[in-house]
Each structure stands twice: as structure tokens, then as C-alpha cells.
Amino acid sequence: MSERALAVDAVVIGGSAGVVQVLLHELLPALPAALAAPVFIVVHVPRDRPTLLPQLFRERSAVPLLEAEDKMPIKPGCVYLAPPDYHLLVDDGPQLALSADEPIQFSRPSIDALFESAADWYGERLLGIVLTGASSDGAQGLRAVRDAGGMAVVEDPDTAATPYMPSAARALVPDATVLSRERIAALLARLPVSKP
Amino acid sequence: MDAEVARSARTRDIELKLLLDAIYLRYHYDFRSYAVASLRRRMTAALARFGCETVSQLQERLLHDPTTFPQLLDYLTVQVSEMFRDPAYFLALRERVVPLLRTYPSLKVWVAGCSTGEEAYSLAILLREEGLASRTQIYATDINPHALRRAEAGIYELDRIALFTENHRRSGGKSSFSDWYTAGYGRAVLDRELRRQIVFSDHSLATDTVFAEVQLVSCRNVLIYFNRPLQDRALGLFREALCPRGFLGVGARESLRFSAHGHAFEDVARDERIFRKRAGA
Numbered sequence: 244m245s246e247r248a249l250a251v252d253a254v255v256i257g258g259s260a261g262v263v264q265v266l267l268h269e270l271l272p273a274l275p276a277a278l279a280a281p282v283f284i285v286v287h288v289p290r291d292r293p294t295l296l297p298q299l300f301r302e303r304s305a306v307p308l309l310e311a312e313d314k315m316p317i318k319p320g321c322v323y324l325a326p327p328d329y330h331l332l333v334d335d336g337p338q339l340a341l342s343a344d345e346p347i348q349f350s351r352p353s354i355d356a357l358f359e360s361a362a363d364w365y366g367e368r369l370l371g372i373v374l375t376g377a378s379s380d381g382a383q384g385l386r387a388v389r390d391a392g393g394m395a396v397v398e399d400p401d402t403a404a405t406p407y408m409p410s411a412a413r414a415l416v417p418d419a420t421v422l423s424r425e426r427i428a429a430l431l432a433r434l435p436v437s438k439p
Numbered sequence: 440m441d442a443e444v445a446r447s448a449r450t451r452d453i454e455l456k457l458l459l460d461a462i463y464l465r466y467h468y469d470f471r472s473y474a475v476a477s478l479r480r481r482m483t484a485a486l487a488r489f490g491c492e493t494v495s496q497l498q499e500r501l502l503h504d505p506t507t508f509p510q511l512l513d514y515l516t517v518q519v520s521e522m523f524r525d526p527a528y529f530l531a532l533r534e535r536v537v538p539l540l541r542t543y544p545s546l547k548v549w550v551a552g553c554s555t556g557e558e559a560y561s562l563a564i565l566l567r568e569e570g571l572a573s574r575t576q577i578y579a580t581d582i583n584p585h586a587l588r589r590a591e592a593g594i595y596e597l598d599r600i601a602l603f604t605e606n607h608r609r610s611g612g613k614s615s616f617s618d619w620y621t622a623g624y625g626r627a628v629l630d631r632e633l634r635r636q637i638v639f640s641d642h643s644l645a646t647d648t649v650f651a652e653v654q655l656v657s658c659r660n661v662l663i664y665f666n667r668p669l670q671d672r673a674l675g676l677f678r679e680a681l682c683p684r685g686f687l688g689v690g691a692r693e694s695l696r697f698s699a700h701g702h703a704f705e706d707v708a709r710d711e712r713i714f715r716k717r718a719g720a
Contacts (some may be wrong), residue, residue, distance in 0.1 A: 313692055
């Protein structure tokens, strides 16, 4: 324990092109086994293919990882992945809610929709991270996180697999913290953990 | 949270609650038990559409200008649908449910929250293909009269037909989808025979009661917009409407696990979210 735990109650993460590799190899393995905050992830996936992502991700994650279902209770220490073809929202409670409303910025699930709803509930106790990707989804959402007083992080576009998404987020949220993947992994390692 | 941002978020939630009360009192539509996160998003879109700065402004207009509410209703109700959406669901209906439906001399099917009719027409085609049409009545209900009128017309944009055709094929369709519509002027007009099989009507899962005994309820991607108590109310209606051992289909990521009525149903096709009412339930 080199650095003190982050003062956050939840984490939202979004990305598209290139993000599966980043999550698999760098970020999910960085989550502490005794994680005490929920993590919500939107990855842009094609709508009509059965997704293997939950299975794939589960192998790399020391904490339970679930594909989100409507009205699922939110447990600290769980990772929730947005299902294909639905928006994932944090509803009052908090509990998970899904929406089949139209795609936002051509995407369903939408990173913006997740981030904005999570910012509504968690306010300043939220960490939002926009990773590699090929659309500008996530930029508005990250601004909502920042505006609510939460912590806004962008993957360094210079080293991101696809810089478009983090660049768009940085352009809209100039005071977001820009970090390399390694630094983001180190940040996640400092998430609050439950006392043994 | 930044104090000012927190205050404005809190204010917006108060305004939203007041607006829903106003809608209920003035127009008798009950959105008070809808899931808040989705409502907030839809309200943001509606404010932009109506050029209102705040929800309070929209409320004033809503109360004093009766032409506003029908337009707002389109923002508050689901309009997104497609024929044979989630082909695996319809394939599972064919393979797992239709053989049992054949044992009934007459059939009633309830499509709850039918929006613009795509799901109801999909079922009408499926039942035709399975030879059950002549003994089946489909009830398709929604709260939005504008959506119901469009559903009754059975006319869809031609550029959606390629998707419908592909969905239909993947759903185990036994006919050519092109047999079911006539194309012209950029539109596809569905076969009037399909229309005759369906009764479209106004019904609210929030405020109305059961109107018929049915063998199958299909209600997909409607419950996600409700909060838990309203979901329980709707599922209670389905449970009451279903005949003994009747079937219920919900959306691909909807679950009965978190509902008070979950125990009354058993899985028929788990991945496709088709359930059957337990004996005695």
C-alpha cells in the first residue's frame, strides 16, 4: 500500500476500438481483489452477435464481473458490463437500469448515457475514464462527471491504440487528467478496498 | 459534488417530479413510477425539442397549451422497435411455445406496449406461418394514441425492410418476407389480412386492469422503463391475464429475478427470456 485509496464510490469506464485489449491485459487485472466500489463498463460492440466479452473478461478479473441486467442491484466490488444493444444507466437506488432508446452518437450502449446517469447519482464520488476508441462518444459523459465534481481521466491519445475518442474527450474536458494506460492501471489499484 | 451543480440537479429532479404530477392530474397519464434515469434523458431531449430552458417552463406550456402534451408523449414513450427484433426470441417461440399453443382450440395473444406495431405484426406473421392464424386473436396495447394510429396503419419506411427481412429469415421464417407487404412511394404497406388479426387498443400497465385471458404475453423492452413497483404491477397483470401454464416473453436483458412475481414463472427458453406460469401460480 504505497498510496492512499481514492475517495470514490464508483468507477465508469468507456471505450471502443482497441479497448478490449486494454481492459483484458492492463486494467481488469489491476483491480484489487477486495474492491469495495462498483465498476461500470461500456464497450462498443456489434448489436447482433452473442458477445463473448463477459466470459473473456472474467478470466482476467479478480473481482466478479457480470453482464448487466435490468434492475440488477449494484454491489460494491462488482464489475458491470453493458449488454449489447442496450444503454446501461445507473438509476436512483442505486440500481442498474437498461434503456432501448435510440443509439446516441451511433452507439448503443452509449458511454455518454452511462457516465451522465452515474454522475447524477454518485456526483463528486465518481471516477470516469475514457479510453481508446474511434468515436466521440464519452466526451459529453466525461464532462458531466467533471461538472458534478467527479474525477475525469482520459487515456493519453499519444499512446492510445485509437486516439480519436480520448482526444475528443480531452477537447471537451480540457482539465481532465491525461494518463497512460499504465498510470490508469495504477490508479485503479488504488480504488477503495474492503477491510478484511 | 460542486454545490451549484448539486443544487441544479436537485432542482431539476424536483421539477421533473412536479411535471409528472401535472401530467397525471391534467392528462391522466401516469409516469410517476417510471425509471428516473431514463426519464431524465428523455426530458433533456424534450427540453431541447420544445426550446425550454427548464422543466418548469415546459410544465407551464404543457398545462396551458393542450397541443403540447401529445408531442411530449412521443418523447416519454418508446418509439424504437423493429419487426422480428432479436430473431432468436421468435425462433424460440416457434420451437418451444408454438407446439403447445397448437393444443388450444382458440388463442389469445397480448402484445403489451406495442408502440408502432412491429412486434404485433411479427407475431401475426409467425402465427400465420405456423398455421395458427385462424384461431388466434392478437391484442396489441399501448398508451400512446399516436403510436397506435401508426400501428393500425401498418405502413413502414421502405429502408427498414431489409433489416426486417433479415430478422425474419433468422427467426426461422417459413415464407418470403416480401409476401407480407406491398412496396410503393418509399413505403411498405403490410398485408391487410395481418391487420385484421390484431386489435389495437389503448391500455396502461400503470393504471388499467386485465381485459382478457390470454395464452401468451409478449412485452419486450417496456418493463425496463418502469421502476421496481411498477414492474411488479405490470408483471402482476400478466400473471393474472395468463391462462394456467400460459407463456410470457420479455426483452433480451430483462429479468424476472428481481420481481415479486419471479417465483410464479419458470424458464422455457432462458437465453431468449421466455417464461411459463407455474401450475397454481
